[in-house]
Amino acid sequence: MSGMERCRVMLEAARIIREQREEIATMETINNGKSIFEARVDIDISWQCLEYYAGLAGSLAGEHIQLPGGSFGYTRREPLGVCVGIGAWNYPFQIACWKSGPALACGNAMVYKPSPFTPISVVRLAEIFTEAGVPKGLFNVVQGGAATGQLLCQHPDVAKISFTGSVPTGMKIMEMAAKGIKPVTLELGGKSPLIIFSDADLENAVKGALMANFLTQGEVCCNGTRVFVERKILDTFTKEVVKRTQKIKIGDPLLEDTRMGALINRPHLNRVQGFIKQAKEQGAEVLCGGDLYVPDDPKLKNGYYMRPCVLGNCKDDMTCVKEEIFGPVMAILPFDTEEEVLERANATKFGLAGGVFTRDIQKAHRVVAALKAGMCFINNYNVSPVELPFGGYKSSGFGRENGRAAIEYYSQLKTVCVEMGDVESAF
Ligand SMILES: NC(=O)c1ccc[n+]([C@@H]2O[C@H](COP(=O)([O-])OP(=O)(O)OC[C@H]3O[C@@H](n4cnc5c(N)ncnc54)[C@H](O)[C@@H]3O)[C@@H](O)[C@H]2O)c1
Numbered sequence: 001m002s003g004m005e006r007c008r009v010m011l012e013a014a015r016i017i018r019e020q021r022e023e024i025a026t027m028e029t030i031n032n033g034k035s036i037f038e039a040r041v042d043i044d045i046s047w048q049c050l051e052y053y054a055g056l057a058g059s060l061a062g063e064h065i066q067l068p069g070g071s072f073g074y075t076r077r078e079p080l081g082v083c084v085g086i087g088a089w090n091y092p093f094q095i096a097c098w099k100s101g102p103a104l105a106c107g108n109a110m111v112y113k114p115s116p117f118t119p120i121s122v123v124r125l126a127e128i129f130t131e132a133g134v135p136k137g138l139f140n141v142v143q144g145g146a147a148t149g150q151l152l153c154q155h156p157d158v159a160k161i162s163f164t165g166s167v168p169t170g171m172k173i174m175e176m177a178a179k180g181i182k183p184v185t186l187e188l189g190g191k192s193p194l195i196i197f198s199d200a201d202l203e204n205a206v207k208g209a210l211m212a213n214f215l216t217q218g219e220v221c222c223n224g225t226r227v228f229v230e231r232k233i234l235d236t237f238t239k240e241v242v243k244r245t246q247k248i249k250i251g252d253p254l255l256e257d258t259r260m261g262a263l264i265n266r267p268h269l270n271r272v273q274g275f276i277k278q279a280k281e282q283g284a285e286v287l288c289g290g291d292l293y294v295p296d297d298p299k300l301k302n303g304y305y306m307r308p309c310v311l312g313n314c315k316d317d318m319t320c321v322k323e324e325i326f327g328p329v330m331a332i333l334p335f336d337t338e339e340e341v342l343e344r345a346n347a348t349k350f351g352l353a354g355g356v357f358t359r360d361i362q363k364a365h366r367v368v369a370a371l372k373a374g375m376c377f378i379n380n381y382n383v384s385p386v387e388l389p390f391g392g393y394k395s396s397g398f399g400r401e402n403g404r405a406a407i408e409y410y411s412q413l414k415t416v417c418v419e420m421g422d423v424e425s426a427f
């Protein structure tokens, strides 16, 4: 298909998703456990992603380059071939759109493997692509776990792998990709810093800290889980954050007023609680939450619910401050100077995201310029405009999703050199 034809099909897929927003959001809530309120936002970001790449599909182009003597060259932006997408369980539908959007826009095929914990909604995406006119076999879903993922990565017909998941799995994916000389995009974990200066708008900073920690039960790769607060406002800020965290409505994720649903599964819930136990043993203070939550509704009593947790008295060398917990656990850390906080914020193997709240515009830009992270926020956190590239530094991965940047990762350049004169042979 031409770029314009791909554009039309992708716009139709985006339209169907928009039309079926409620049904898909409900499916995603059942799939993952996140609140319906949030699932709707995920679905909106998903159709916006397809619309955005539909727009780019028709304008993909190479360059014309003039050479001496009337000769010239040109480049063609060509697809890679069959791309494999492997997704995590926290944003099942959205991750599949973030990968398939640029992949299909560039003229590739995709075989997508969702996490076995959230197998359902991406099947609906495949059906929607078919309804929209994507040719049979161009977007395929293969269900399975690690073994299936390995087979896909090692398959000789696969030209590219785009992976979203944990750092240990990312390393294995990269090893497999290296054996086949396949390009790879790695969207991995994080332990991102959020820096609150004393001149920040306190109301926005508190809201930002909650957004940075408690969406999708805290199971968000770019969460700002290390909240550095300038000592002057530590008490006021902490008190307000704790008060609002305690008010978060937990429970049946399909209810309209629920803002925190269930974690993904029992082992993960136990793991998150293990981090909190260890934090206490290492001297952190639980300022609120961290315990199991049992909803009144008897049919939910075995659900994987916990109260969102705020940890005080944290130190940089504690496990809860160093490791990705991937649950609703915020660590608050006081700081005194800009120089000190930057050094501490960057002292991590991860580099996915970072944020700063301040009214001082020069300070804001200076701080984000110094943060070693791929996605930085000034005076907000965890918003996901599809126009902006998203991806990590350091162990959080490489390659970018969203924005124009993703086109680079789903296409390759062919250079054509055209001679307009005679061949000047060396022989
Ligand atoms: N940077 C991002 O954009 C982003 C987004 C979402 C989640 N994440 C990260 O994902 C992690 C949580 O997700 P998870 O628990 O599903 O991660 P995971 O690494 O356990 O699994 C991710 C996917 O990889 C598959 N997989 C597992 N082992 C494999 C192997 N050896 N070969 C091929 N595929 C394999 C899984 O079946 C799943 O589909 C967190 O670390 C989180 O930060 C990152």
Ligand SMILES: NCCCC=O
Residues within 6 Å of the ligand: 090, 091, 219, 220, 221, 222, 384
């Ligand atoms: N808003 C989506 C963020 C993806 C990371 O988990």
